[in-house]
Amino acid sequence: MKKNITLLFVFLSLLFANAHLYAQKEQQVDFSKALKIGDTFIPPPAVKLMRGTDKSFDWKALEDKVVLIDFFDTFCGTCIQIMPKLQQLEKKHADKFKVITVTWQDKATIEKLFATNEYLKENKVNLPVVYDDTYFKSIFPHKAAPHEILIYKGKVHAITNSNGITEENILNLHAGLPISVRVKDDYATGDVLTQMTGQQKTIKAGTIFSGYQEGVEAESWRFKRDSITGLYKSSCYNTGIMQTLRVLIYKARLKESYMPRIERVHWKVKDSTKYYNFKNEEGWWKENAICYERYDITERPDSLQALVIMQDFLSFYGVKIYQQKRKIKCLVLKPCPVVPYTADPDAKKITYVGTNVLTGFLDLSEKFPPAVDLVNDRKIEIEIGDYNDLEGMNVQLAAYGVKGVIEDAEINVLVVEELHY
Template sequence: MKKFQFLIVAFLLISLFQTGYGQKGVRLDLNKALKVGDNFLPPDEVELMRSPDKTINWNKLDDKVIVLDFFETSCGSCIQSMPRLQALQNKLRDKMQIFTVGWQGKETFEKFFKGNAFLKENKVNLPVIYNDIYLKEKFPHMGVPHVAFIFRGKVKAITFSELITEENILQLFNTGEIALALKDDFGKGSLTGMGIDNADKLGIRLDGYQDGAAYQSLEIKTDSITGMINTSFYNVSIYSAILFNWARVRKADYIPRYERLILNVENRNMYEDFENIGNDWYTKNAISYERIDRVRRADSVQARIVLDDLHSFLGIQSYREIRKIDCLILRPCPIKPYKGIQPITGGYSCESTASLAVVIDLGYKLPPVLDRVKKEMKIRLGAFEDLKELNAQLNAYGIEAVLGEGEMEVLVIEEK
């Protein structure tokens, strides 16, 4: 339940509107469910409304991207997305066909569309498959919207409504392939088995905490049997996931302390265990990710792709930029003989002021360090308890540390 609760929260970051939940009291046989890459056998008959045709000729749609958008009349986010989907259908009518699919009856839908001024004003008239049982058996779900992409007789994606975009439709239409975040309302706590044993299957899956799985940061490896590329991480905070992917895009030469994190979000405690709660926090808030690709890319490129996946699925954006923050500034000063409380013994031997800045940062006793000396020199730094003791050592090398404001690189994470 905790993992499913997290998936609901993650999805709410994408949508500001109420999400509906599937047909009550219907038992689903998950053995009948289709997976990405499976052949799609369409129903012999459907009950169709809001369409010039009385039924669907699936053969005529073989060269179009078919989008099945499962919805309910009580689902606010489903309704809110319909004008966008109608506009997309109008623009790409030669390349795609959207069917909205619901288990409710014709009378319910007629009453709904007749009384919905929002849909009338936006001229929404997408075809509706009603009284559906067959398609929901093939694409079972607990929450709507729930979306399936079908192209040339194969299931190409089972995903979220936000990913029905012109870019994704054209990519699938032009290349025959697409890898989108997987929406799985019945995940069993494992991210494996997404099609790595089948060269026709590609997939992306973002999930919550995985019981029994150890913490794993970003790993990119080639499967020895299929040759496919498996990119994954398990049981990490959202902040950590963003951070170590950015580190692959471009390595930073500083310690990524919390002072260099800007969170423009509604609930910052969902993103990192700032209060050091431990296992209970990770059980409720950690995320896990797996992506299968055919093509091996440079790690920096793959990390950028993973970031795009996270941004899309979680409804966030992240970027690095220079901002003015409180910091400890290292600057030149006249050399003064060491007159500290105790001799400098042990400690750290630094080869430059840049490495000195890292060592001071690792102590977490003072604000993040901004190096304005930028000099190659041997420095022995012993123990210190406060800024006065630190400066007693640094002054002997012609360096002083002062509190102030300076422009430093920060990582920004914000909700769209």
């Protein structure tokens, strides 16, 4: 079946690529039952269990292993994607690590998932599933999945997201060593001001910068009226400086639309590693993430407010971000002579409506350098299947008079500059 991918889909894919999917309508939560890090884990008296090789759980015996409680939903793409990784980790460290997946959904729904999902079948996923759950959700309340709990020696050691479940963290925890994971708390207020005793009612306006805040869920920019102070509040929590500035420049409408890939960033700073988590290290966030709140008497349009906030970053951090033309290595789509190509009729293919859509998709896939469209044909429908390299892609593109060439091209990049660089 063909899929018509529009430009809107490409950008929505980027927007939601790392987003958690919300499973249920929000319900009243009894936080008196909720466990926190360091609390003693009390096992359920019974569970509804399917799949895997376990008929039941010996919770006493499991105290010698790091136990992962992995909350998932059938319509959560990230939840499904990480299952093979979790199974591989368990298989590799079977004497140290145990995975238990948990869902509120019923048995029939889960059976249908594993019967029809080609990705799970291809990876032969057979983890134990606790279904129709209410017990685990009551002691580990959350709004979004995946939601990950690490338990060892009968204690809760981590309440985190899927990025925190790494081989290093599992082995360190089993060895009694400290682990570094971000806390996932879907019900946290996410508010720096509330931690400043006595100032909630007296603040008139102002800006608050802080480092990483334990227990506050990461959140990108939000502009809204604050119900406590009555002021207009701009905020972001536990995010990287580069991520923060990149969103601001989009809100300020200071540049043309393109995929915000890190290759399109030019650094004029002493140490770029404090701005961006290049190695995707979980511990990086506690060291480098920031929280920001600004309270204004006057409400401004988001585009203007973004400029005001960017000035705060210049004033307090001595850093600014702006757009500039630079020559960098790119994948350039150019016209070429048409060369017929006969595709495998049974191969899966995707149709891109316009070379601009193809360019956006190529940028999103990150298989090649940043893409530039010199064909600019918005009506052509390009249908291509899988490819492993540029040559394989070009053989298919030539049927439409298009080819990709990797070469230097002058394009817009984002410049991150420190005042005293």
